Amino acid sequence: MEIEKGWLQKIMGLPPLASAHGGEIDFMIFLLHLLMLVLFVGWAVFFIVVLWKFRASRHSKANYKGVTNHYSTYIEVGVAVIEAILLLGFSIPFWAKNVDALPTDRNTVVVRVVAEQFLWNVHYPGADGVFGKTDPNLVDKQTNPLGLDKSDPAAKDDIVSINQLHLPVNRQVLIYLSSKDVIHSFALNIMRVKQDAIPGLSIPIRFIPIKTGQSEIACAQLCGLGHYRMKGYLTVSTNKEFDEWLASQAKQSQSSSDDFWN
């Protein structure tokens, strides 16, 4: 399912947009490029006129004083004011509202994503809503990539998938992002989400998907020779489909962990 681009995404060449907060980012990008365009065209017109008008063959004696008015100061003050508006009116409030604050919504979907060279481990807490304990000493690349402590009752119903992030549409999502080895960066292009995955830290990310469909998880930070192929998949589906997917995963991981423990 291709997600349609809006006019902003079309003229700015941005990816399609599928999150609630992303529109503001796109709008800021648009405004900033508009500002750039105005300044650049202004400079360019001035530049071309000056080069033509004051070339030596036409204007053989330079004027010691040059420009004596203060229009440029007004322009500089204008730029400063616009920057202040973008900063105080858009960027800082946006950050406070959409990046910094944690969601309070009871219905929030909480997921852990743990990056490693060169894949994304996705960890759902299961029916109990509690993530099982993990321990780096228990990590086994094949059978237990997160080092889940199976003796912890909370770990029993946990679901772990690789490179497959499924989310329901129109619900608040909270992802706790971390990394096992080096820094990666978790980028959901169409969600306007990007967050470095930093070993030793667990960093919350929040957003609300507003369109169903499939897209990619990209790694944006150089993480080694497989950086270019550290790709995961994001599937946003209806609530019902999401629950069905969770149930099927629960069954699968149950049977595979049974194989492992028996």
Place this chain on the structure above:
Amino acid sequence: MAHDSNHQDSHHPKHGFWRTYVFNTDHKMIALWYGITALCFLLFGFGLVMLMRWQLAYPEQPLPLIGKWFGPTRMPDGVMLPEFYNQLGAMHGTIMVFMGIVPLAVGAYGNFLIPLMIGAPDMAFPKINLASYWAFFIGGVVMLASFFVPGGAASSGWTSYTPLAVIATTGQTMWIIGMIFLITSSLLGAVNFIATIFQMRAPGLSFMKLPFFIWAQLVTAFLLLLAFPPLEAAGVMQLMDRVAHTSFFMPSGLVVSGEHLKISGGGSVLLWQHLFWFLAHPEVYVLILPAMGIISEIIANNTRKPLWGYKGMVYSIVILGLLSFIVWAHHMFITGMGTTISAFFQATTMIISIPSVVILTALFISLWGGSIRFNIPMLFALAFLPMFGIGGLTGLPLGLSSPDIQLHDTYYVIGHFHYIVAPGTIFALFAGIYYWFPKITGRKMNDLLGHLHFWPSLICMNLVFMPMMIQGLAGVSRRLYDGGASYAHAQGVLHLNVLMSHAAWVMAVFQIPFIINIFWSLYKGQKASDNPWESTTMEWATATPPPHGNFAFDPKVYRGPYEYSVPGATQDYTPQCQEKVI
């Protein structure tokens, strides 16, 4: 070198080859060595990126003709390995920044011009100056040698983020050692520049009469002096993490390819980034300020009028220098920052854009009312203005944390800073070479070859770097071995990789006229007088080439640096050290 021995000071006996060329403490000879070495490194760093551009345009296709030369550990059957791509990327960045631009813009330009422009016989500490060059040279050799150790050169980007850099192969150790030499070189150079500019100005040369170039070098020297030590310390700490298994930058619980690392842990990954960017942001001003200085000299000279708003430019560059120490974390917006910290660094970043805008605007306005000569140095200087403008403007969305969410670590960033350093700084450095070549050698460079160098370079620069912005907006990550070929969101802009690569190769071809021009002009160029551009600043008041000790008289300064077209004077330039206005 056409070093004319007639001009040698009589009280300086002739030395043998080693003392004359290699261990000569004369600032001009050191500057030449810096310049030649740095130009070679620039060419080499450019060569690395041309290889990368093959892989980006034609992922995993064998490189024709020369591909096989690189051997099975780098390019088996001519197909580049991702390991090698990452080495090329990291070393391209490192070489261009630390072994190309800084030594050329600071080591070569600063050393050659500071004593001449301020009317001094040499730098304050000639031996430290020589030590600075040799530290740079050794650092460069270590960096080059790192390509040949097992596992190849450093491959964790020029930023060497931990833990990736700590678990990387031996090349990274070489990188740190090389960096320690390069940093030492810059520190030695910086103290020398500061002491020279403060202590050795000719009588009458007050600070507000300094050529803008000198101001730029002075601020740059302070940046180097104050910003590099934290990175030097951080480099040693990373070295310890690598070889002594300390954990300054290594947290507990790291699991690399399924193995729980046996280290003490407890370190902080982000500490490295803070220390690195505490240097590296001022460093980007180190890359641009000397360029602005060069451009200012050339614009004043070729408009035949004073710079407009000189005072404002001086205040701006000083403020720029100070502010550049408190913007570093704008490179780290998406490491998990809270609102307060991100607000602080966004605010400082927006504020620092103002003095940059002031300087650029002053340079644009300086053109108004001039009598503009379009010689080769001026063409490069003029092209600098809009190109640097694009680079600066595209910094705005990156400096605000919210739009940066989408643009961070994409090709947009690569496009942004290359506009600043390539058609920006590099063009300024070219401009300066065409401009001061007659002073260095006594001959002018050829105009026709100059045009053949300038116009294609200008066009190609834009064809290489503008499409990067488009790719970045589409969300293509940087540092991708296949240029994004495996991602669905990149498909619509993938064809641009082919265009950019061809433009880069064509640009390389049009650097040949420049190289030919240097050698041809050295022997065959049109002979130049001592002051061929009819300039006001003091470097043109010496003999050509300037002899050891520089000035045949005791220079005294009577006026500001850009007294062109003074009302009432018959000559359209009035040199700083000329007593009467004629």
